[in-house]
Structures are given as C-alpha cells and as structure tokens.
Amino acid sequence: MTVKYGSCNLCEAMCGLEFTVENNAVTSVRGDKKDPLSRGHICPKALSLIDLHEDPDRLVKPVRRKGTEWEQIEWSEAYDLVVDGLVSTRKKYGSNAVGIYQGNPNVHSLGAMTHGIPFTSMLRTRNRYSATSLDQLPHQLTNHLLYGHQLALPIPDIDRTDFFLVLGGNPMASNGSMMTVPDFAHRVRDLKARGGTLVVVDPRKTETADVADLHHFIRPGTDALLLMALINVVTDTGNTRVAAYVDGVEEVARLARDFTPESVAPVVGISADDITSLALRFSTAEAAVAYGRMGVSTQQFGSVCQWAIQVLNILTGNLDRVGGALLTDPAIDLVEKKIVGRGHFDKWRSRVRNLPEFAGEFPSSTLVDEMTTPGDGQIRAMAVLSGNPVLSMPGGAKLNRAFADLDFMVSFDFYINETSRHADVILPPTMALERDHYDLIFQTFAVRNTAKFMPAVVTEKKGAKADWEIFRDLAIRYQAALADSAIDRLRTRLSPRSLMTEARLRVSPRRTVDLLLRSHRKGLSVSTLSKSPHGTDLGPLRPGLPGKLRTRNKRIQLIQEVIVADLPALHDVMHGAAVATGDELLMIGRRHLRSNNSWMHNAPRLTKGKPRHQLLAHPDDLYARGIEDGSVVSVSSAAGTVRIEVQASDRMMPGVVSMPHGFGHQRQGVELSVARTVAGASANDVTDPQRVDAVTANAILNGVPVTISPA
Ligand SMILES: Nc1nc2c(c(=O)[nH]1)N[C@H]1C(S)=C(S)[C@@H](COP(=O)(O)OP(=O)(O)OC[C@H]3O[C@@H](n4cnc5c(=O)[nH]c(N)nc54)[C@H](O)[C@@H]3O)O[C@H]1N2
Ligand SMILES: Nc1nc2c(c(=O)[nH]1)N[C@H]1C(S)=C(S)[C@@H](COP(=O)(O)OP(=O)(O)OC[C@H]3O[C@@H](n4cnc5c(=O)[nH]c(N)nc54)[C@H](O)[C@@H]3O)O[C@H]1N2
Ligand code: SF4
Numbered sequence: 001m002t003v004k005y006g007s008c009n010l011c012e013a014m015c016g017l018e019f020t021v022e023n024n025a026v027t028s029v030r031g032d033k034k035d036p037l038s039r040g041h042i043c044p045k046a047l048s049l050i051d052l053h054e055d056p057d058r059l060v061k062p063v064r065r066k067g068t069e070w071e072q073i074e075w076s077e078a079y080d081l082v083v084d085g086l087v088s089t090r091k092k093y094g095s096n097a098v099g100i101y102q103g104n105p106n107v108h109s110l111g112a113m114t115h116g117i118p119f120t121s122m123l124r125t126r127n128r129y130s131a132t133s134l135d136q137l138p139h140q141l142t143n144h145l146l147y148g149h150q151l152a153l154p155i156p157d158i159d160r161t162d163f164f165l166v167l168g169g170n171p172m173a174s175n176g177s178m179m180t181v182p183d184f185a186h187r188v189r190d191l192k193a194r195g196g197t198l199v200v201v202d203p204r205k206t207e208t209a210d211v212a213d214l215h216h217f218i219r220p221g222t223d224a225l226l227l228m229a230l231i232n233v234v235t236d237t238g239n240t241r242v243a244a245y246v247d248g249v250e251e252v253a254r255l256a257r258d259f260t261p262e263s264v265a266p267v268v269g270i271s272a273d274d275i276t277s278l279a280l281r282f283s284t285a286e287a288a289v290a291y292g293r294m295g296v297s298t299q300q301f302g303s304v305c306q307w308a309i310q311v312l313n314i315l316t317g318n319l320d321r322v323g324g325a326l327l328t329d330p331a332i333d334l335v336e337k338k339i340v341g342r343g344h345f346d347k348w349r350s351r352v353r354n355l356p357e358f359a360g361e362f363p364s365s366t367l368v369d370e371m372t373t374p375g376d377g378q379i380r381a382m383a384v385l386s387g388n389p390v391l392s393m394p395g396g397a398k399l400n401r402a403f404a405d406l407d408f409m410v411s412f413d414f415y416i417n418e419t420s421r422h423a424d425v426i427l428p429p430t431m432a433l434e435r436d437h438y439d440l441i442f443q444t445f446a447v448r449n450t451a452k453f454m455p456a457v458v459t460e461k462k463g464a465k466a467d468w469e470i471f472r473d474l475a476i477r478y479q480a481a482l483a484d485s486a487i488d489r490l491r492t493r494l495s496p497r498s499l500m501t502e503a504r505l506r507v508s509p510r511r512t513v514d515l516l517l518r519s520h521r522k523g524l525s526v527s528t529l530s531k532s533p534h535g536t537d538l539g540p541l542r543p544g545l546p547g548k549l550r551t552r553n554k555r556i557q558l559i560q561e562v563i564v565a566d567l568p569a570l571h572d573v574m575h576g577a578a579v580a581t582g583d584e585l586l587m588i589g590r591r592h593l594r595s596n597n598s599w600m601h602n603a604p605r606l607t608k609g610k611p612r613h614q615l616l617a618h619p620d621d622l623y624a625r626g627i628e629d630g631s632v633v634s635v636s637s638a639a640g641t642v643r644i645e646v647q648a649s650d651r652m653m654p655g656v657v658s659m660p661h662g663f664g665h666q667r668q669g670v671e672l673s674v675a676r677t678v679a680g681a682s683a684n685d686v687t688d689p690q691r692v693d694a695v696t697a698n699a700i701l702n703g704v705p706v707t708i709s710p711a
C-alpha cells in the first residue's frame with residue numbers, strides 16, 4: 001500500500017487529494033490537509049474518481065459504430081477511419097465543412113491543452129465551438145475589452161475582503177467558477193469572523209444564500225438593471241475612488257443616470273431602499289468585491305452584467321486592492337507570457353445568423369444552424385472533444401437529429417453518451433488518475449497563487465492511451481493525409497514546417513510543463529514541484545496595476561461601444577418591456593454538489609440518495625395552476641417541451657422555476673453507457689438557441705420564459 005498526492009480535476013476548485021493505492025488501484029481518496037489552497041477540503045465527487053476508474057461501462061479502446069451496434073477496434077484502425085473521415089470531408093467540401101466542439105473537460109486536462117489545441121488548429125476550420133459560449137464568454141469579452149486579454153480576470157480576494165457581493169453564482173454547490181475557491185464554506189466563516197459581510201443575489205435561496213448575511217431574490221435576467229442602479233448610487237453619492245489609469249468615469253456616470261434605484265426596483269424585484277443601502281455598504285466598505293457567475297453570464301444581458309460588475313469594482317477602488325479583485329500571478333502565466341492570445345472579437349461572422357466570433361470561435365447557439373442549413377460551408381462532419389452538446393446546448397432535440405445526419409463524426413470520450421452515440425468512431429482517452437496533471441487554466445483564476453504537479457496515480461489500463469498521445473498520433477497522420485499523392489506526402493512530411501510540428505507534438509505534457517515552469521520562474525521545474533507533493537504556496541494575490549494591464553496604452557477604458565450599444569435595450573426592459581407575461585414563468589438552472597454537468601450520473605457514490613433532477617417551483621405558482629407537488633408537468637417554451645416531476649419549494653422566487661441541465665439521458669429509448677438509472681429531462685430541450693446575449697451571442701440558459709401545466 002502506498003500513499004500518493006495529487007489534485008482533483010473534476011471541477012475548478014483543484015482540491016488537493018491524498019490517495020491510498022494498492023495493486024495499482026486507488027482504494028481511498030481523502031482531502032489533502034497540507035494542500036496550501038484547499039487545506040483538506042473535498043466534495044463527494046472526488047470519491048467518484050474511483051467509480052470512474054473502475055466503471056465497466058467506461059471505454060478503454062476505440063469503438064466503431066455499425067448501425068446501433070458498437071465494435072471495439074484497434075487504435076491504428078480507428079485513427080485511419082478518423083483521418084479518412086475528416087480529410088475526405090475537407091477535400092470534398094472545404095475545411096469549414098468540419099466542425100469542432102470542445103467541451104468543458106478540455107480545460108481540466110493537461111494533455112488536451114498541450115496537444116488538443118495543435119490538433120484542432122490543423123483542421124483549419126472556422127466552425128469552432130466550445131462550452132465558452134454556453135458559459136463565461138461575457139467574462140472573456142470584458143477582460144479583453146477592459147484589461148487587454150481574455151484571461152486577465154480579476155479574482156475576488158475572498159480571504160481578505162470585507163464585503164463580498166455574489167450575483168448568480170452558487171459556490172457552495174459549484175465550488176466556485178472563474179474563481180477557484182476550494183473550501184468556500186470555511187472561507188466564508190472566516191470572512192464573517194473578521195466582521196465581513198456576504199450578500200447573495202439569486203432568484204433561488206441557494207446553499208450559498210444560506211451561509212450569507214443577506215439574500216435578495218431578483219427577477220431572472222434583470223441583474224444588469226440592478227448593477228446600473230448600484231453604479232448610479234455610487235457615482236451620484238460621490239463614493240468613488242478611481243485609479244489614475246482609468247478613463248471614462250464621467251461617461252459611465254452619465255450612462256447610469258437614468259437607472260435610479262426607484263426606476264429599476266419594480267422590474268428587478270428588490271426595493272429602492274435595499275438597492276441604495278447595498279450600494280452604500282459596498283462603496284464604503286474598506287475592501288469590497290462584486291462577483292457574478294453563470295446566472296448573470298448566461299442570461300439576456302450577460303455581457304452588460306459582467307462589464308458592470310467590473311465597472312462597480314473599478315469605480316469603488318476595489319480593483320487591484322487587497323480584499324478587492326486582483327489579477328493572479330500563476331507559476332505559468334498564460335497572460336503575461338502570451339501563451340494564450342489576447343482574444344479578438346467580431347473579426348468575422350457566422351454564415352447563417354451573422355453572429356460574431358470571439359477568439360476564433362462562433363457562439364454554440366448557432367452550431368445547429370450551421371449543421372442544418374444547406375449551402376456552401378455547411379458542416380458535414382464533426383469532431384466533439386469531451387463534450388455532450390445534445391444535453392449541453394440550447395436546442396438539444398434538434399441537435400440530436402443534426403448529429404444523426406452528419407456524413408462523419410468522431411467523439412473523444414470515454415463514454416457513449418447522448419452525443420457520442422452518433423459518432424462513427426469514439427476515441428477514449430485515459431482518465432484523471434491515469435495521467436499527469438498540472439492545472440494550466442485554473443491556477444490563473446485561483447484565490448491564492450499555488451503550483452502543483454501531479455504525476456499519474458495509477459498506470460493506465462492495458463491498451464489505453466492518454467489524450468495527448470491520441471492527439472499526437474492523429475495530428476501526424478492527418479498532416480500526411482492532406483497530401484494528394486505519394487510524392488506530395490513525402491514532400492509534406494519532410495517540410496521544415498511539418499517536421500517542426502511533429503517534433504512539438506512528440507514533447508510530452510510533462511516536458512512541456514517543465515519547460516514552461518523553467519522559463520517563467522527561477523527555481524521552478526517539474527522536479528522541484530515534485531518535491532512538494534502537497535503543492536507549492538506562492539502566496540496571496542498581489543496588486544500589480546497598471547503594470548499587469550495588457551491594453552495597448554496601459555490604461556482601462558470603461559466606455560466600450562459594443563457594451564454601450566446594448567443599453568437602450570436595457571432601458572426598454574426598465575420601461576416595461578415584458579420580462580415575462582401572463583401565465584409565463586421564468587426558468588433558471590442549478591447545480592448540485594453530487595452532479596457534474598452532463599456526466600458522472602452513473603457513479604454509484606454520487607447518484608445514490610434522493611433524486612435531484614426535479615423542476616423546483618414556488619408552491620403558490622403550483623397552486624395557481626392546479627398542479628400537485630410531486631406530479632409530472634409539461635414545461636414548454638418557444639423552443640420545445642419536456643415532461644418532468646415538479647417539487648414545491650418556498651426557496652424559489654415566485655414566478656421562477658429551476659431545472660438543472662445535464663439530465664434526460666433516456667432519449668428515444670437508446671441504451672447508453674451513461675446513467676441508465678438517473679431520471680429527469682434535458683433543460684436544453686426547453687432553452688432556445690434563437691435567444692442569445694445581444695453583444696456576444698452567448699447562450700441564454702437562465703430567465704427562459706416557460707409555461708407549465710399538469711402532464
Ligand atoms: N441549460 C443549461 N445548459 C448548460 C449549462 C447550464 O447551466 N444550463 N451549463 C453550461 C456549462 S457552464 C458548461 S461548461 C457545459 C458543459 O457541457 P459540455 O461541454 O458538453 O461538457 P460535459 O457535460 O461536462 O461533458 C463532458 C463529456 O466529456 C467526457 N469527459 C470527461 N472527462 C474527459 C476527458 O478527460 N477526456 C475526454 N476526451 N472526455 C472527457 C465525459 O464522459 C462527458 O461525456 O454545459 C452548458 N450547458
Ligand atoms: N457540483 C458541481 N460543480 C460544478 C459544476 C457541476 O455541474 N456540478 N459545473 C462546473 C461548471 S462547468 C461551472 S460553469 C460552474 C458554475 O458555477 P456557478 O455559477 O456558481 O453555479 P450555478 O449553480 O450554475 O449557479 C448559478 C446561480 O445563478 C442563479 N441564477 C439563475 N438566473 C439568475 C439571474 O438571472 N440572476 C441571478 N442573480 N442569478 C441567477 C441560479 O439560481 C444559480 O444559483 O460550476 C462548476 N462546478
Ligand atoms: S470540489 Fe469536489 S469536484 Fe471540485 S475539485 Fe474539489 S473534490 Fe474535486
């Protein structure tokens with residue numbers, strides 16, 4: 001028996017783990033008390049890493065679909081099929097005919113970061129989609145506009161703040177997002193012990209609201225009005241302390257002038273007095289920070305919300321302040337060292353709906369259009385990398401049909417899920433415990449600077465391959481297959497460019513991390529980090545502006561035309577443009593500690609106990625519709641209808657219902673290897689791909705008008 005240390009990669013919290021390993025099998029998982037960031041915290045999902053490793057349904061070798069049957073094949077045969085499918089589509093219809101979706105787990109896998117990106121770049125398609133536009137795109141655009149880099153995200157200094165305002169996030173369940181914060185509960189306890197305050201704004205009284213000092217219900221989709229009113233009070237009362245490198249303060253005050261607490265109150269559902277008091281408490285606190293997550297990003301005014309949150313922090317002098325919001329100093333600094341580009345916006349537009357790209361990706365809400373609308377540039381083949389768009393994207397039912405109609409499809413996944421079941425070939429990588437890990441992305445968003453390299457905890461199952469090996473092998477074959485003749489192939493292979501690419505692809509993720517560490521910080525390497533298996537503490541967040549700004553003039557311009565252009569629509573909402581009418585309710589989403597997006601529903605440790613998929617609704621809303629608690633209801637929107645059990649909950653704001661996403665595995669009676677036993681419907685059969693954030697076209701997953709009736 002040996003004890004090994006590492007980190008969990010299932011969510012953004014990066015909890016340190018202690019594993020007991022016997023005969024190449026993990027027998028127990030505990031929180032690592034010596035991890036400088038997570039300090040022993042874990043959640044139930046960490047234990048399910050064992051379930052995942054042992055799961056008999058998990059694919060270890062590639063499979064090929066024959067109608068509705070699956071046949072296990074060798075890696076080389078699988079590669080040939082995939083390369084042939086992708087290359088022949090490209091040669092026949094052009095490179096944009098191949099679409100790519102990169103799902104959430106990509107950012108949690110080192111190999112996908114180091115080797116997946118070079119592979120997908122090789123496909124040279126503009127039809128790139130990812131979870132970004134179902135999630136944090138408004139954050140990335142705001143970072144890009146205000147701070148000059150899509151990943152330059154100021155992180156709440158939760159360990160030292162006096163006043164923490166959380167809008168549309170539920171870190172008690174999600175363990176933080178765009179803010180890596182393991183052990184949120186203890187950090188809040190410490191905040192309160194030093195006399196600090198946590199305020200939560202959410203249409204549901206969440207687990208985070210339960211530990212807050214104050215919770216305000218808000219009508220879904222109206223946070224931008226609340227934020228503009230907060231800015232209104234702050235500028236009106238002169239409670240500002242603005243840094244010398246900020247431009248546009250007066251214009252912001254002018255833009256906020258109409259959005260008085262009194263004008264927005266009836267629409268947002270928070271009284272004018274409460275709004276004023278919130279603004280005053282926020283702006284007079286020694287250090288305060290506003291933070292907004294899924295609930296305010298994936299809604300009608302997602303971009304205005306994320307911009308306004310930054311503006312509020314900036315105007316009150318809380319950007320770059322200890323206890324405010326600070327840019328991080330990760331050991332591998334993706335921003336400073338330009339490993340990730342600064343991003344670009346609206347350089348080109350999508351074919352069917354004319355929607356803007358961001359950083360080379362189109363909004364996921366239009367993937368279904370690009371797949372189903374005939375014409376030059378229509379997507380005929382898809383590569384889905386660790387994702388499940390049929391359950392994760394608005395318009396899931398239509399997407400389901402669109403995937404079935406493709407000429408070719410490959411999924412990189414270790415499960416046959418609702419999406420990969422349409423693939424011609426599924427390429428399964430090894431899972432978390434079997435591969436080296438260094439968190440390139442979430443170190444950038446963490447509430448404390450730390451670094452950890454985790455060597456694989458167990459050796460991989462026989463015949464399995466790590467994701468980076470799969471991308472390497474495919475990329476090398478793909479490059480060769482693009483050539484038209486044998487002589488051409490030889491010439492391509494021997495060209496300096498492809499030799500270089502090939503050499504780069506052959507460098508393992510471990511070696512890549514080592515090179516990056518060495519070139520970034522004196523004294524750091526994989527070998528030095530390995531000497532501190534619990535992780536290396538690099539200290540609390542530090543101020544560093546304007547030096548850390550990536551804007552060209554090293555200043556922050558608050559007034560951004562693309563954002564300001566959406567304010568007239570916000571005015572209309574304030575002046576009565578219907579948020580919901582008549583019998584309509586507004587549907588929002590939620591997450592649960594024991595559930596992880598669209599997967600892990602077959603991990604016995606997680607799925608046992610009470611069901612968690614139900615539609616939550618206020619008892620008065622059920623009573624008014626003659627619906628009984630526990631009965632099955634139809635939930636309908638302009639986009640579709642599902643049937644789901646309803647649960648009465650006085651923790652819901654009246655007029656609002658909540659349905660978690662990632663359920664609805666039993667589609668059309670198909671046998672999948674995931675979650676045969678978990679009930680529920682897919683929220684994304686109800687969300688509408690036609691309704692998007694006007695600025696970025698980010699998906700609207702919260703504040704979806706629905707009607708419900710007894711089924
Ligand atoms: N209605 C609604 N829809 C939503 C959301 C919402 O709140 N409401 N949330 C959105 C958000 S924030 C996100 S991030 C997306 C998530 O949605 P997706 O991007 O589709 O990601 P997951 O649901 O996490 O799908 C993960 C798939 O990746 C596989 N996988 C896991 N680990 C690995 C790995 O290491 N390698 C490979 N190759 N595969 C792996 C799993 O088996 C699973 O099939 O959903 C979005 N959709
Ligand atoms: N256990 C668990 N943890 C996870 C995940 C998971 O699936 N399970 N997924 C991970 C991923 S991919 C992500 S992106 C993060 C998300 O992390 P969070 O954003 O913290 O998680 P959510 O539960 O989606 O919280 C969104 C909150 O917004 C509220 N809300 C909805 N509409 C509105 C609105 O209009 N205004 C306001 N103010 N609030 C609103 C909802 O009620 C909900 O409480 O979690 C990550 N962590
Ligand atoms: S909170 Fe849970 S899932 Fe997230 S990293 Fe920690 S143990 Fe893993």
Ligand SMILES: [Mo]
Binds near residue numbers: 131
């Ligand atoms: Mo996400």
